[in-house]
Amino acid sequence: MASPAVDDYLKTIYHHTEWQDDRITPSQLAAxxxxxxxxxxxxxxxLAAQGLVTHRPYGPIALTADGEQRAAAIIRRHRLIETWLVSEFDYSWDEVHDEAEVLEHALSDRLLEGIDVRLGRPLFDPHGDAIPDAAGHVHREPFVLLAEAEPGHAGRVLRVSDRDAEVLRAVEAAGVRVGAHVLVADASTLSIDGIDVPLPGAAIDAVWLTA
Structure with a gap:
């Protein structure tokens, strides 16, 4: 079943467990x-009949090896396109998601490979999400969600969730960037270069740091 709808299901299931361990439930997937x-x-x-997921009634859903490989391939497309749009066309990081949703189903494998080469084969997209390589492998560091980081925790900003464009804009306006070295003052305040930077309340569940 090669279709954008199937890819969207697999991509959503894959993405759910990238930054936490609980598998997605049918109700969460529907939402x-x-x-x-x-x-x-x-x-x-x-999807289960096609061997792409495993699932029992009312239980969580998991990708099979084939499902994970296919999901990684479409995730790779999406995140390479996001990185390309920011790098080559000056899109801001809160603008690229919807554009990539359209383009990920339209670009040929040849063009995607050309984009990857031109960008220097990046490992992460503008939000800090890992870009799978052509074999589906990803590189990730140990991480902690800002909401779970103790005051005094020092690390780099690994990722800012792209779920909410308004939060992305607020985090950017506060001067927080992926790769920035920060110190956690409290759940809603980061210290950057010795300056305390207050964050919007929703940022505590949208920012990940090195563990």
């Missing part, structure tokens, strides 16, 4: 995709 639970149940059954 993420904005679909009726009955539609999600039907599609998950089709």
């Amino acid at each position: 993420e995709l904005g679909l009726a639970p009955s539609s999600v149940t039907e599609m998950v059954q089709k």
Whole structure:
């Protein structure tokens, strides 16, 4: 079943466990995709029949090896395109997601490889999410969510979630960048170069630091 709809399901399941360990449930998947639970149940059954996911009624959903490989391939497309748009066309990091959603299904493998080469084969997209290589492998460092970091924790900003464009803009306005060295003053304040930077409340669940 080669289709954008299938890819969106696999991509959402893959993304759910990138930064935490709990597998996605059917209700969570329906909420993420904005679909009726009955539609999600039907599609998950089709994906299971194709050997792309494992699932038992009312239980969590997991990708099989084949499903993870296919999900990594579409995630790779999406994140390379985001990186390309920021690098080559001066898109801001809060603008690239919707554009990449369209382009990820349109670019040929040849063009995608050319983009990867031109960008120097980046390991991470503008938000800090890992870009899988052509074999589906990713590089990740140990991490901690800002909400769970203790005051006094020092590290680099690994990732800022792209789920909410408004939060992205607020975090950027505060001067927080992926790769910046920070010190946690409290859950809503980071110290950057000795200056305390207050963050919007939603940032505590949107910023990841090196552990």
